[in-house]
Amino acid sequence: MAIKNKFKVSKETMLLIVGSLLLIISFLLYHYEKILMVIDELKNDIETEIYKEQTSGNIQVNVDVEYIESNNNSNNQEQSSNNNPNFIGFIEIDKINLRQGFLPKDSYYNYIDYHVQILKISDFPDVEGGNLILAAHSGNSYLSYFHNLYKLGKGDITKIYYKGKIYRYKIVNIYKEKKDGSINIYRDNSKTTLTLITCTRNDKTTQTIYIAELIGVETY
DSSP, X not given: OHHHHHHHHHHHHHHHHHHHHHHHHHHHHHTHHHHHHXXXXXXXXXXXXXXXXXXXXXXXXXXXXXXXXXXXXXXXXXXXXXXXXXXXXXXXXGGGTEEEEEOOTTOTTOSTTTSBEEOTTOOOTTSTXXXXXXXXXXXXXXXXXXXXXXXXXXXXXXXXXXXXXXXXEEEEEEEEEEXXXXXXXXXXXXXXXXXXXXXXXXXXXXXXXXXXXXXXXEEO
């Protein structure tokens, strides 16, 4: 009788273990994508901190971009469309179907409420070791030129058309900075770089910075 009870307890315990394992497996499968996202975010945070420590370049830039809804700045749209601007260059990102021009630094319309803005502290693409810094709104309005930047990841390619040449950059780092009117730009000063700045998707408290390094130049 004692042996029979012992066998019965062992069987119930086994069923409990198997049932628990099935529940855990079901939970993991159901939340698989979310778990991968969390792991990717942690990995990216770690890599970003390592990148910041390894890069000697750390400059502070005054810039504040926002998420703009489609019904905002209608007056700016009219002024911008009537301006017929003379772009000095274009940014093109095939992955997100982006192609947009930017104006001279001293242009009245070189501002994020009209176009992609080139910051005055920027170097042009043909400056070796320089840093071209472009900023634009995110959101769903006509002027939210960087609204799909969140789809980019490390390794993606960005192209700049300037003075008859195509400058190809590869994204090497993506990080966030608190939205307080200025940001820190971390980059390798020995590399020619492109920095893209926009507000963070679904987060009104931070801005996202994309650092890309030059990998090639060709004539067009």
